[in-house]
Amino acid sequence: MQFRSFENSDTPLICDLWRQHSNLRGKYHGLNPAVFERVVLSKTYFDPQSVFLALENGAAVGLVHVAFGISENQQGLDYQKGVIAQLLLRGGDQPPEVATKLLEMGETYLREHGSSHVEFGGYFPLSPFYLGLYGGSRFVGMLADDQRVRLALGAAGYEAYGSVVINHWRLGDFRQVIDRQQLMISRSYVLENVSDSHPQTWLQACHYDAIAQKFFQLKEKRTGEVAGQIAFWEMDPLVENWGQNGVGLVELSVLPQFRRKGLATYMVGESLRQLKQGGFGLVEIQHLETDNVVKSLCKKLEFKPIDSTVLWRKDL
Numbered sequence: 001m002q003f004r005s006f007e008n009s010d011t012p013l014i015c016d017l018w019r020q021h022s023n024l025r026g027k028y029h030g031l032n033p034a035v036f037e038r039v040v041l042s043k044t045y046f047d048p049q050s051v052f053l054a055l056e057n058g059a060a061v062g063l064v065h066v067a068f069g070i071s072e073n074q075q076g077l078d079y080q081k082g083v084i085a086q087l088l089l090r091g092g093d094q095p096p097e098v099a100t101k102l103l104e105m106g107e108t109y110l111r112e113h114g115s116s117h118v119e120f121g122g123y124f125p126l127s128p129f130y131l132g133l134y135g136g137s138r139f140v141g142m143l144a145d146d147q148r149v150r151l152a153l154g155a156a157g158y159e160a161y162g163s164v165v166i167n168h169w170r171l172g173d174f175r176q177v178i179d180r181q182q183l184m185i186s187r188s189y190v191l192e193n194v195s196d197s198h199p200q201t202w203l204q205a206c207h208y209d210a211i212a213q214k215f216f217q218l219k220e221k222r223t224g225e226v227a228g229q230i231a232f233w234e235m236d237p238l239v240e241n242w243g244q245n246g247v248g249l250v251e252l253s254v255l256p257q258f259r260r261k262g263l264a265t266y267m268v269g270e271s272l273r274q275l276k277q278g279g280f281g282l283v284e285i286q287h288l289e290t291d292n293v294v295k296s297l298c299k300k301l302e303f304k305p306i307d308s309t310v311l312w313r314k315d316l
Contacts, residue, residue, distance in 0.1 A: 001061075003101055006051035011036055013053070013060040014088075021088045026143050026166065026307055028133045028238045035237060040065075040129050043206060045077060052105040054098050062098045063088040066106035068115065069126035074201035082107075082115030082316065083122045085129040089148045099152035111316045120153055120312040123164065123288070131207055132238050137248020137284040140164045141309035153312050162311040163289040167303035170244075171276040171283060176269040177300065181262045189227065189263070191216050191270045212236060214247060216271045218254075218263060228254035230267045232275070235284065246282030247275060268301060 011033040018031045028035075040046065045067070054062035069081030084106060089099055110118055119126055120142055127139040135143070141164060142149050176182070194215045212234040218227045231251035239246040254263050272283055285303055287294035298305075 001098070002055040003105065004053060004055070006048040006053065008048075010051075010053060010060070011041070013055075014063060017060040017063060017088050017090055020090055021148070024143050024145055025241070026134065026136050026238070026309075027241075029241055030237070031133065035133075039132055043129065045128065045206075050106075050109055052102050052109075054102055059090075060088075061090040061094055062102050064102040064106040065129065066110050066118070067128045068110075068113070069119075069122060070128060076202060077128070079114040080116050081122075081126055082110035082118035083126050083128060084118060084120040084312075086134070087120070087149050087152060089152060091148070096152070096155060100156055103152070103156045107314075107316055115316055117313060117315045119314075120149075120158060121309070123162070123311055128206075132236055134238075135309065136166050136238065136286060136307075137233070137235060137250055138164075138286050140286060141311040144308045144310055150310070156314070158312040158314045160310050161313050164286050164309045164311065165289055165295070165305050166307040166309070167285045167287070167298045168306045169272075169283050169285075169301070169303045171272060171281050174272055174276060176273055177265055182266055182269070185262060185266045186270075188221060189218050189266070190221055191218050191230075191267060191274070193274060207233075214271075214275065216267065216274070218267050226255070227258040228252075228263055228267055230271050232271070232283070239282065242282065244281040245279060246284065247280050248284040248286075265297060265300060268297065272301075 015031045015033055015036055019029065023029060050067060051063065051065045053060050063086065064084060065086040067083045067085045068077045068079050069083055071078045087099070107118060121127065121140055123140050131139045194217050195213055214232040215229065217229045219225065220227060229251065232247040232249050235246055235248045252264060252267065275283065285298055287298065
């Protein structure tokens, strides 16, 4: 068994390992070198020394990719926050020592670069890689059905500390909430599609293709003042798994002076109406299991929970 860091010729080996790892609902099934290059290797902060492989008889049997979280202002990396961006283990009778060794190598790299703790996958914005390949509208933690990774993390001393719920809605069945409050909002506010605007943060520029972003701003008709905004992105290439043209909600915000007026519900409903008209058939919303505000919004709009992820953490 050989353990070493990434080399340029490893991409086909990694893609083969990825495809054999598991066929989870929230994991892209058709990874190839071109997609891996676009989604992972092309990131300006990719470091080949942060990817470690286990090789046997010319094939990759394991991989760990470590990275760093994103700063709170989303303008750069935060080296104190380590992230296990991906852990892949080939099926069969692989000894548990393979995962243990890979995780130790990744943790050493993070510790040497100043990380005080490490999370698997991480909850946004601790998600520098693999958006569009694993998870969904955000890359958050470990898919709940990923049993190989669950066993490896538990054996390595990681602790589960939370869960994220993944909700879907088929827009073919979508109906906006119509009540007195929502009708009053529609008379006083307009939701404008501003998708042609430039990325607002360094993180947005790194994560999303410009053509894949859908931005909307809610404005008062009388004053033109912006009251809130909502953003989606086309979940490419992961949506190929599900056979529909889909988007994921990645931002929903209302300015403090406009809150508790039903504007968030209106923005979601009106933006989904416009997306449906634009030919999109599926929308995903994720939220922490403990986030009762978004949970209530999903229930009100009749989004259906279809999957979940587990958040893992370890002090270094």
